[in-house]
Each structure stands twice: as C-alpha cells, then as structure tokens.
Amino acid sequence: MSISYINQQKAKLIDLALFEFFSVETLVELAALACVSAIKKVYSTNTHPRILAIAGPGNNGADTLVASRHLKQSGYNIEIFYPKRNKKEMFQNYVEQNVQYEVPFLEQLPQQIESNYDLIIDGLFGFSFQPPIRKPFDTIINKIKHLSENVPVVSIDIGSGQDVEKGNLNNLGIEPETLISLTLPKEGSKFFTGKHHFLGGNFLTKSLAKRFDVNIPQFPHGEMKKTIIKANKQKKTIKQQNNKQTTKTTTIKQKQKTNNNTTNKQRNKQNNNKQTTIQKPKKNEQKNNNQKTINKETINNKKQKTKNKQQYNQ
Ligand SMILES: NC(=O)C1=CN([C@@H]2O[C@H](COP(=O)(O)OP(=O)(O)OC[C@H]3O[C@@H](n4cnc5c(N)ncnc54)[C@H](OP(=O)(O)O)[C@@H]3O)[C@@H](O)[C@H]2O)[C@@H](O)CC1
Incomplete structure (x- = not known):
C-alpha cells in the first residue's frame, strides 16, 4: 500500500484528532522516542557522540527537548539551544527534566560548531510553520543551513524554514541529511534530497485513516519505519x-x-x-x-x- 503524504491542514487536523484520546505529553514522548530510535540507527555514540539540539517554541521543539533527554540517557553528550522558550507548564517540565539529567542549555548558538559537534538536531519548526521566517530564527536557520555542509543535520518532521507543502522553496530552509517524518510524511518531503528518511509515530487508527482518507503505514520495525521515501525525481x-x-x-x-x-x-x-x-x-x-x-x-x-x-x- 502506498504511503500517503499530507498537507499542512490535514497534519494539524490529525494532530487535533489524536488529542481526543492521547494527552499531548504522551504523543510528544512517543514521537521523541521514535526520533531517538532513528538517530541511533544512523549516528552512533562512537561516531557522533557530541550533539547540538536546537529546539523551537512549539511542539516540534517539545519533541526535541524530550529526545535530548533520552539521547543523554543513551550516552550521547548533548547540549540544547532553546532561543525562544515556551512558557506553558509542559515545556517548563521538559526543561527541568533535562536539567535533572544534566543536559546543558546554551545561551547562544555556539561558535565553531563544526569542530565541537558531530551532529545537529533541527527541532525548530514542524508542520505549523508559516513562512516567512521571523527573527531571530532567520539568522539561526541560515547558520545551520551553511553548517550542514560539514556537520550532519537531522530534522524532526520538517527541515526548519521549509514550506510544509512545497519543500525548500528558494532554498530558504534547512536541507537535512536525515529527515524523521512523524505520523505521515508531509507533502514537502517529496522533494527531500538527503540520505535517510524515516517515518516514526505509529499513531493512526483505522477510523482516523478513513476519516482523513489516508493509508495507515506499516511499521515492521516497531515504532520506526526505516523507509526511504525518496523524492519522485530521485x-x-x-x-x-x-x-x-x-x-x-x-x-x-x-x-x-x-x-x-x-x-x-x-x-x-x-x-x-x-x-x-x-x-x-x-x-x-x-x-x-x-x-x-x-x-x-x-x-x-x-x-x-x-x-x-x-x-x-x-
Ligand atoms: N501528530 C503528530 O504528528 C505529532 C506531532 N508532533 C510534533 O508537533 C509539531 C507541530 O507542533 P506545533 O503545531 O506546535 O507547531 P511547530 O511547527 O512546532 O511550530 C509552531 C511554533 O512556531 C512558530 N512559528 C511558526 N511560523 C513561524 C515563522 N515563520 N517564524 C517564526 N516563528 C514561527 C509559532 O509561533 P506563532 O506563529 O504561534 O507566534 C509557534 O510558536 C510536529 O511537526 C511534530 O514535530 C508531536 O509532538 C506530537 C504528535
């Protein structure tokens, strides 16, 4: 059965529908674990021990904060840059959990990322991103974009700054080496040009699939589909x-x-x-x-x- 790609509106509606029977914390925890499982498959603690995670203000950032905690527990040396903190209790808890597990928070995007980190996790924006990129994220995204030639980048759900449906329009967004789509890949990911494309978040029920006219993806490896959903062109x-x-x-x-x-x-x-x-x-x-x-x-x-x-x- 073919993979269904979803647009921004459908992604938001499916997310809302899932909240009818899941708490947001549970969804974030599961989405984050799926991301961690994909990251471990490609970047081991031996080859990529030093990670810089960049978390945004929404739930894409929440996934990143939780994934960071798990990665720290899995033996990675991870640091978080979280430039615009969300004041909601859930986010404050995620920060506190990281503090408890001794994950440092950085005040600024560090200098010389190339020599100090082996991997960057891009968790700035997910499916709710609306262009154009506003400050201060324009500078951050621009910096990561250029670094991605030397340090591998993993993007959660969407390469930040990319159009959710049209992909990397005018090359404004981050073009990751690894993309981890959640629940279903977004339309923009048809144009993904990186090396690894995973699908995580085995959340869909039969009734939701029917309601939103999508196919339920198969997850032969538990929570993670080691898919290579490559761009049609490729x-x-x-x-x-x-x-x-x-x-x-x-x-x-x-x-x-x-x-x-x-x-x-x-x-x-x-x-x-x-x-x-x-x-x-x-x-x-x-x-x-x-x-x-x-x-x-x-x-x-x-x-x-x-x-x-x-x-x-x-
Ligand atoms: N069902 C699933 O698949 C699950 C998905 N999950 C995850 O949730 C993600 C979606 O999360 P989300 O809806 O909170 O939105 P997200 O993309 O993080 O960003 C919103 C923030 O960005 C901001 N912002 C927007 N545009 C901007 C701009 N141009 N320039 C600057 N800022 C901009 C916006 O600010 P505002 O416009 O509100 O001021 C707001 O603060 C999804 O991709 C996946 O990772 C899992 O956690 C759970 C299960």
Missing part, C-alpha cells in the same frame, strides 16, 4: 542508475576492506553510503533474477514443446 534517477549502482557497491566494499586506517567519522560516512547504495540495487537484482527465471521457464517450455512434438510425430 526515484527516476535511481531507476536509471540501477545497473551502475551494482558496480558502485562492489567498489565501496573493496575500498572498505583495504582502508583500515579511516577515522570513525569517515568509516561512518562509508557505512551510510553502503547502506543507501546496497538497498537500492537489491530491487534491480531481484528484477534480474525474476528475468532470469522467466527466461529459464521460456527455454524449458520450448524444450518441452519440441519433445512433445517429436513424441506426437513418432
């Missing part, structure tokens, strides 16, 4: 490049065997490439195998037919 390119990729996979494997002196970071990058590259040719291999089977069957049928004909003629 899918086409992938199809065209399938044959080339089989060769690439072998090259990467050979390189990994010979290069024992790579740093952790380099090794991780290779593994990431390997992960993405290996997953794609499988389909192709499958196709080739199917093709081989069909060809074999046709030959066998032909042989059988000739035999039958010979027997009949005798």
Whole structure:
C-alpha cells in the first residue's frame, strides 16, 4: 500500500484528532522516542557522540527537548539551544527534566560548531510553520543551513524554514541529511534530497485513516519505519542508475576492506553510503533474477514443446 503524504491542514487536523484520546505529553514522548530510535540507527555514540539540539517554541521543539533527554540517557553528550522558550507548564517540565539529567542549555548558538559537534538536531519548526521566517530564527536557520555542509543535520518532521507543502522553496530552509517524518510524511518531503528518511509515530487508527482518507503505514520495525521515501525525481534517477549502482557497491566494499586506517567519522560516512547504495540495487537484482527465471521457464517450455512434438510425430 502506498504511503500517503499530507498537507499542512490535514497534519494539524490529525494532530487535533489524536488529542481526543492521547494527552499531548504522551504523543510528544512517543514521537521523541521514535526520533531517538532513528538517530541511533544512523549516528552512533562512537561516531557522533557530541550533539547540538536546537529546539523551537512549539511542539516540534517539545519533541526535541524530550529526545535530548533520552539521547543523554543513551550516552550521547548533548547540549540544547532553546532561543525562544515556551512558557506553558509542559515545556517548563521538559526543561527541568533535562536539567535533572544534566543536559546543558546554551545561551547562544555556539561558535565553531563544526569542530565541537558531530551532529545537529533541527527541532525548530514542524508542520505549523508559516513562512516567512521571523527573527531571530532567520539568522539561526541560515547558520545551520551553511553548517550542514560539514556537520550532519537531522530534522524532526520538517527541515526548519521549509514550506510544509512545497519543500525548500528558494532554498530558504534547512536541507537535512536525515529527515524523521512523524505520523505521515508531509507533502514537502517529496522533494527531500538527503540520505535517510524515516517515518516514526505509529499513531493512526483505522477510523482516523478513513476519516482523513489516508493509508495507515506499516511499521515492521516497531515504532520506526526505516523507509526511504525518496523524492519522485530521485526515484527516476535511481531507476536509471540501477545497473551502475551494482558496480558502485562492489567498489565501496573493496575500498572498505583495504582502508583500515579511516577515522570513525569517515568509516561512518562509508557505512551510510553502503547502506543507501546496497538497498537500492537489491530491487534491480531481484528484477534480474525474476528475468532470469522467466527466461529459464521460456527455454524449458520450448524444450518441452519440441519433445512433445517429436513424441506426437513418432
Ligand atoms: N501528530 C503528530 O504528528 C505529532 C506531532 N508532533 C510534533 O508537533 C509539531 C507541530 O507542533 P506545533 O503545531 O506546535 O507547531 P511547530 O511547527 O512546532 O511550530 C509552531 C511554533 O512556531 C512558530 N512559528 C511558526 N511560523 C513561524 C515563522 N515563520 N517564524 C517564526 N516563528 C514561527 C509559532 O509561533 P506563532 O506563529 O504561534 O507566534 C509557534 O510558536 C510536529 O511537526 C511534530 O514535530 C508531536 O509532538 C506530537 C504528535
């Protein structure tokens, strides 16, 4: 069954509908845990121990605050920049929980992020973002955008500053390496160009799916769908490049065997490439195998037919 992409209005309505039988705290806790599970899959404590989490004023920021607490408990060295604090009790509790778990809050976006952090979590804005980006977030988003060339960025639900439905219009928003969509991917994520796209938040009921005319995604790995919901444009390119990729996979494997002196970071990058590259040719291999089977069957049928004909003629 195909994945449903939702627009901003539907995302808000589904969220409201979930509040009919979930507390906001429960949803945030589950969404955050799904994010943590995705982050751990790609960025381990060995390769990416130092994380900078940037939390926004809404529930996207709440997900980030809670995820930070879990990541700290999982052994990461995490720090939070939370420039516009939400005064609601729930948010104050999340801050206090982080304080209790000794997660530092930074007063300013730190200098030299490239050399001091291995990963940035972008939790500024989610599906309620309305362009244009207002101060002080314009400067922050701009800075992260430029850093993302050197430090991997994970965005929760939406790359902050991106249009929820149209994606990264005029390149104003953050283009993450990893995107973690929640409940269902938003329309803008069709244009996602990063490496990893996960889906978390197994929240939909049958009746909600019917009410909002969406398909319930399957979550074969518990709460997390290790989906690679790639941009349509990319899918086409992938199809065209399938044959080339089989060769690439072998090259990467050979390189990994010979290069024992790579740093952790380099090794991780290779593994990431390997992960993405290996997953794609499988389909192709499958196709080739199917093709081989069909060809074999046709030959066998032909042989059988000739035999039958010979027997009949005798
Ligand atoms: N069901 C699910 O999938 C679940 C989803 N969850 C999560 O909730 C997220 C949605 O949360 P949300 O609705 O609180 O909104 P969010 O995007 O965080 O931002 C709102 C804040 O941003 C501000 N703001 C907006 N535009 C701005 C601009 N241009 N420039 C500056 N500021 C701007 C806006 O300010 P205001 O306009 O109100 O002044 C407000 O303060 C969702 O993406 C997911 O991560 C889970 O927690 C639970 C289950």
